[in-house]
Amino acid sequence: MDVINLRSDTQTLPTAEMLAAIQTADLGDDTYGEDPTVRRLEAMAAAMLGKEAAMLCISGNMANLACLMAHGGPGDEAVLDPDSHIFYYEVGGLASVAGMMPMPVQSRDGKLYPDDVRAAVRGRNLHYPIPRVLCLENTHNRSGGRVTPLDLHNALCDTAHDLGLTVHLDGARIFNAAIAAGVPASAFAEKADSLMFCLSKGLSCPLGSIALGSKEFIAKADRARKRLGGGMRQAGIIAACGIVALETMIERLADDHANARVLAEGINTVPGLSVDMDTVETNMVYVDHSATGLSTTEVLARMKAAGVLASGRPPRHFRLVTHRHYGADDVREAVERIRKALAQ
Template identity: 65%
Template structure:
């Protein structure tokens, strides 16, 4: 029985074109700035974002951490962050333990922050409180089910942050998904922020790697912090080669993943005990409420494992399913049949 993996889009394997590019990549020592393939990827990433420069890092978590370290002027500064964001929940507490930030949580609604709450969370200078210096955003928003912050709201959030003297970092691990769903250029989101991180290894199908983009000065400082935490890589062109192919060929096809997520959600809603609000399906991630089955999340996962469908836990009454280029319409159709069988 073929295993159908809907756990995450991190499962994506490199395309044949990527493998060929890796095989024939020109290489050099990137710690010394001598890898021409890395240089080409960084220039391409900066161009895509409409920013001055970019930097290759090993992972999205590293990209976010390096960005926060670069923004910080010393330990104990505060940042505004959604407590359901990846930076806050899923990155080992690095924002505090390594970057030295005190987090001030601002809860989102469906993955979207409120500009008024951002403004209200910026304390007046007072010796009793840490002063916020940075606003962290996430788009698309993982835990909310891949929800997208529209460009107009993004601009309002960033404008509010600027009015209160805050720098802005965007965790754009899936920013290309967000931009495709919103029907705008990714550079329109990037234009409003000081730094952005995006992943190559999710829907874009690279085996590894993420990018940071920002001003030339910011990226030069980020390069130092990347080295400080052990992120300098030697012949990193073997990573960068796949990234170039991804940015040149894999962005537009993300809309296929979004369409397949909607197809999956529609089918799940026909299975007794499962519920997916269709207005919440904006990109390639869906949160599936299974309250009606009377089963725990782990019990649902176990039953689906038995029929070869892999998913991940989201909440005590919800699982997460993610589409990617390996889970197209045939795989969605087969998964729905198996899930119905497992839960009947």
């Protein structure tokens, strides 16, 4: 078998059905609101998530940023986890583009808690920025794809609203969260004022993310998207894949979760490696390699030479993400390759 690429679920390639859908998609100029395939995808997504309106964006990063720009502006405060994707991996766009002030609240096991949010949100005072929006992330990437359960999610939304803040949910992998929590994704959307989810991760589209909210909110986010250079023309070629993804790719995410458990159990039999099984809730496996005595760079290099690609989370961890290109036998094969690579 070729290389087993478990760096991320973003490595997934479009399905044959997606490529065929591109060829037959009805197209128009989306900036004129005239691409029927985009309109159809946005209507489908809004109905699925129980929101009034939806907007297709190039990326999750752009969808998050356009939403933040619709929630607030320069000098306003965004309350968020310093381990969130928006804080950690989006090039500081929150501050440098939206002009907003981050108020960090540290997550624990990938979850924020209402008391910590309450403690971080200061009352109104001439000296303080105005707290505008609470950002949540579900599943939570840097904790290894952990899930905030629905009751905690709802309590966080209620807390934010009590404090006069709106809520934005970075739901890049909201369908993974929904499957793991055993609830429809719309349950997580209900109390969030806005959310975004990605088509380009486990759902296998080549690109595309969807921002959702009220009609009024999405009209504001649409202006922000345009300002970011994200106005598109015949974007139906992206939307055509998105429609196939929503119709055919969601339920199978459960297979990725099951394969992540198989992978993690296998990794726990490799000398020097360990995975805390409680952390494996969805499709990510964070592996502690510190007992090998090797650096993360060395571990990744040996694995690569043995035909397994992973992402480094130095100094102690690497990350493996299961996705539709690999089944249970493939992840078992990955474990054996890793075992050999580290035995040398």
